Amino acid sequence: GNSVTQMEGPVTLSEEAFLTINCTYTATGYPSLFWYVQYPGEGLQLLLKATKADDKGSNKGFEATYRKETTSFHLEKGSVQVSDSAVYFCAPAYSSASKIIFGSGTRLSIRP
Amino acid sequence: DAGVIQSPRHEVTEMGQEVTLRCKPISGHNSLFWYRQTMMRGLELLIYFNNNVPIDDSGMPEDRFSAKMPNASFSTLKIQPSEPRDSAVYFCASSVDGTGELFFGEGSRLTVL
Numbered sequence: 001g002n003s004v005t006q007m008e009g010p011v012t013l014s015e016e017a018f019l020t021i022n023c024t025y026t027a028t029g030y031p032s033l034f035w036y037v038q039y040p041g042e043g044l045q046l047l048l049k050a051t052k053a054d055d056k057g058s059n060k061g062f063e064a065t066y067r068k069e070t071t072s073f074h075l076e077k078g079s080v081q082v083s084d085s086a087v088y089f090c091a092p093a094y095s096s097a098s099k100i101i102f103g104s105g106t107r108l109s110i111r112p
Numbered sequence: 113d114a115g116v117i118q119s120p121r122h123e124v125t126e127m128g129q130e131v132t133l134r135c136k137p138i139s140g141h142n143s144l145f146w147y148r149q150t151m152m153r154g155l156e157l158l159i160y161f162n163n164n165v166p167i168d169d170s171g172m173p174e175d176r177f178s179a180k181m182p183n184a185s186f187s188t189l190k191i192q193p194s195e196p197r198d199s200a201v202y203f204c205a206s207s208v209d210g211t212g213e214l215f216f217g218e219g220s221r222l223t224v225l
Contacts, residue, residue, distance in 0.1 A: 032212045034212060034213070042219075043205070043217055043219050044203070044205075044214070045215075045216065049212070049213065093212025100207075100214060101157065102154075102155045102157075
């Protein structure tokens with residue numbers, strides 16, 4: 001069946017470090033791909049998305065590129081800030097249905 | 113614009129009691145989702161509705177859990193009787209069908225003693 005695998009956390013980095021959080025998925029079709037972020041005490045919110053192969057989603061300095069050949073959608077940021085400390089979720093969404101399954105989440109902590 | 117509204121934000125109850133969680137989705141959204149989040153199990157999809165009809169309830173843990181959506185602007189998740197292992201944060205989310213973009217409420221934190 002369809003599934004998503006995310007990099008295990010927690011990830012701890014120093015401020016201004018480079019960030020990569022890996023995400024791979026299995027798919028029987030061509031899903032849209034999403035990254036959501038959950039700040040402490042809040043619900044998830046959309047960070048960025050890509051709807052077809054080779055698309056790059058970007059927001060708040062974060063980027064992810066839809067790689068169909070490797071079925072991946074890795075999240076990157078060139079210089080992280082303390083305010084980026086949160087849990088990040090990768091989620092493919094299959095257009096044939098509204099059902100959305102989230103990855104296990106990766107907790108990111110940034111040290112000043 | 114108002115986002116997804118959940119109530120109560122916090123609930124503490126004793127084992128065996130009935131718990132009802134409520135959700136008002138964003139106006140115009142036709143899909144509604146209930147998720148449960150715990151440290152051990154992460155974010156689990158319990159059930160989702162499309163146009164007020166339950167589409168997939170395979171994530172509902174057992175018969176103690178039930179969910180309804182009597183109209184497009186209201187949904188409930190009920191646990192009867194509640195057990196300590198039901199302690200979690202329950203999120204409601206809504207979306208426009210097919211977009212894949214979910215809008216989450218702030219969650220209802222349930223503690224069952």
